[in-house]
Amino acid sequence: MLQIGLTGGIGAGKSTVARRLAELGATVVDSDKIAREVVEPGTDGLAEIVAAFGGEVLAEDGSLNRPALAAKVFGHDENRARLNSIVHPRVRDRAVELTSKAPADGIVVQDIPLLVENGMAPAFHLVVVVDADVELRVRRLTTSRGMDEKDVRARIAAQASAEQRREAADVWLDNSGTEDETRAAVDELWHERLLPFERNVREGTYPERGGPKIVEYDEEWPRDARQLIARLKLAAGDKALRLDHIGSTSVPGLAAKDVIDLQLTVAGLDDADALAETLGRAGFPVLPAFTRDTPKATDPDPEHWRKRTHSSADPGRWANLHLRAVGSPGWRYALLFPAWLRADDAARADYEAMKREMATRFADIPSYGDGKEPWFAQADARAEAWAAATGWTPPL
Ligand SMILES: CC(C)(COP(=O)(O)OP(=O)(O)OC[C@H]1O[C@@H](n2cnc3c(N)ncnc32)[C@H](O)[C@@H]1O)[C@@H](O)C(=O)NCCC(=O)NCCS
Numbered sequence: 001m002l003q004i005g006l007t008g009g010i011g012a013g014k015s016t017v018a019r020r021l022a023e024l025g026a027t028v029v030d031s032d033k034i035a036r037e038v039v040e041p042g043t044d045g046l047a048e049i050v051a052a053f054g055g056e057v058l059a060e061d062g063s064l065n066r067p068a069l070a071a072k073v074f075g076h077d078e079n080r081a082r083l084n085s086i087v088h089p090r091v092r093d094r095a096v097e098l099t100s101k102a103p104a105d106g107i108v109v110q111d112i113p114l115l116v117e118n119g120m121a122p123a124f125h126l127v128v129v130v131d132a133d134v135e136l137r138v139r140r141l142t143t144s145r146g147m148d149e150k151d152v153r154a155r156i157a158a159q160a161s162a163e164q165r166r167e168a169a170d171v172w173l174d175n176s177g178t179e180d181e182t183r184a185a186v187d188e189l190w191h192e193r194l195l196p197f198e199r200n201v202r203e204g205t206y207p208e209r210g211g212p213k214i215v216e217y218d219e220e221w222p223r224d225a226r227q228l229i230a231r232l233k234l235a236a237g238d239k240a241l242r243l244d245h246i247g248s249t250s251v252p253g254l255a256a257k258d259v260i261d262l263q264l265t266v267a268g269l270d271d272a273d274a275l276a277e278t279l280g281r282a283g284f285p286v287l288p289a290f291t292r293d294t295p296k297a298t299d300p301d302p303e304h305w306r307k308r309t310h311s312s313a314d315p316g317r318w319a320n321l322h323l324r325a326v327g328s329p330g331w332r333y334a335l336l337f338p339a340w341l342r343a344d345d346a347a348r349a350d351y352e353a354m355k356r357e358m359a360t361r362f363a364d365i366p367s368y369g370d371g372k373e374p375w376f377a378q379a380d381a382r383a384e385a386w387a388a389a390t391g392w393t394p395p396l
């Protein structure tokens with residue numbers, strides 16, 4: 001089952017996107033709808049709200065007077081926090097219940113207005129943010145939905161900023177154009193990314209990656225890495241001693257293959273094996289072919305260079321995950337090498353030139369990797385010399 005989090009500010013177009021995803025076959029779990037159900041007349045949710053805010057938040061028929069409560073909570077942080085603490089746990093419980101009923105090969109889309117505000121992004125395989133400019137949203141809500149402008153702006157002020165949502169977004173859907181344009185973007189997302197992602201997670205497979213292609217350094221790589229690290233930390237729990245962004249994309253300014261490499265530090269490879277299935281379910285199936293790093297002269301025993309490798313099932317974001325035992329030579333080198341490249345401009349330029357050359361010479365990734373080995377043989381000594389001169393030691 002693939003779990004998608006869908007969010008966006010009020011009026012951004014979440015419902016429009018969710019409706020299309022439902023038409024395409026997703027199971028949509030709507031938090032706004034659940035938030036209404038858990039405060040219906042007769043519920044303990046409504047009783048708690050009345051205990052907290054008084055009988056004036058009830059309508060004559062005993063149901064919740066929503067505008068009256070809205071007037072108390074938007075623009076009043078303490079009241080809103082109190083209301084949230086009553087409603088949100090109930091919404092979460094019910095969402096878990098509904099999600100568990102979805103088919104094993106299903107794609108569940110949880111439409112959660114406050115996903116970013118509540119720090120829920122790491123719980124999903126993918127977070128989709130729908131966005132439109134604030135003024136456009138105000139215009140849409142006051143015209144087509146007849147909302148009061150002050151109410152709309154008070155709600156926007158109570159929600160995350162576009163920057164905060166960007167930090168959590170794997171997919172950014174701009175809904176400032178027509179609804180047809182947004183629907184077309186959703187259709188493409190569904191067919192090109194969500195369907196194959198779900199199938200890969202279920203079958204333990206990963207997408208076709210193509211050959212080695214070097215691209216310019218991308219300022220968004222660190223954020224992509226942060227998102228994946230947060231997700232994997234949540235999935236791996238205590239067995240993950242640490243998670244680091246490693247490899248070329250962790251070196252600012254360095255051109256690289258568009259791959260986020262991550263290292264998950266475990267106490268020993270038994271822990272790595274115990275995590276294999278969990279990581280697969282979280283979107284990183286195991287890659288059985290790559291179980292060892294190439295030993296280096298400093299420690300030629302191949303047994304010391306064992307690792308486990310996983311790769312992302314998401315066709316939209318190539319990422320590899322290396323599980324290595326804390327203190328092992330491969331673990332240390334994976335942290336040392338990018339640290340050295342970050343610190344040494346000449347080494348970075350040298351490495352980049354060599355990579356570009358190998359990428360033109362070799363059409364497949366394994367040959368490209370082998371082609372880089374001779375360069376590494378001389379680079380190891382330089383990296384070690386740098387470590388000795390600067391007193392670098394691996395973190396932990
Ligand atoms: C205050 C209430 C009664 C107002 O009801 P009303 O019918 O006017 O709004 P509705 O619930 O349909 O929400 C519309 C939109 O308002 C925004 N909004 C609602 N609650 C909140 C909140 N606590 N903080 C920030 N924005 C909110 C969201 O963008 C939401 O999509 C209601 O919003 C509520 O109970 N809110 C608390 C629960 C909540 O956080 N719901 C949203 C996600 S679960």
Ligand SMILES: Nc1ncnc2c1ncn2[C@@H]1O[C@H](COP(=O)(O)OP(=O)(O)OP(=O)(O)O)[C@@H](O)[C@H]1O
Binds near residue numbers: 009013
């Ligand atoms: N691309 C668009 N062009 C014009 N109007 C749009 C577009 N997308 C959405 N709308 C309209 O804007 C309003 C808000 O859209 P929608 O209900 O999808 O937003 P939402 O993010 O679900 O809002 P809420 O946070 O209140 O749940 C609706 O009246 C919708 O019909």
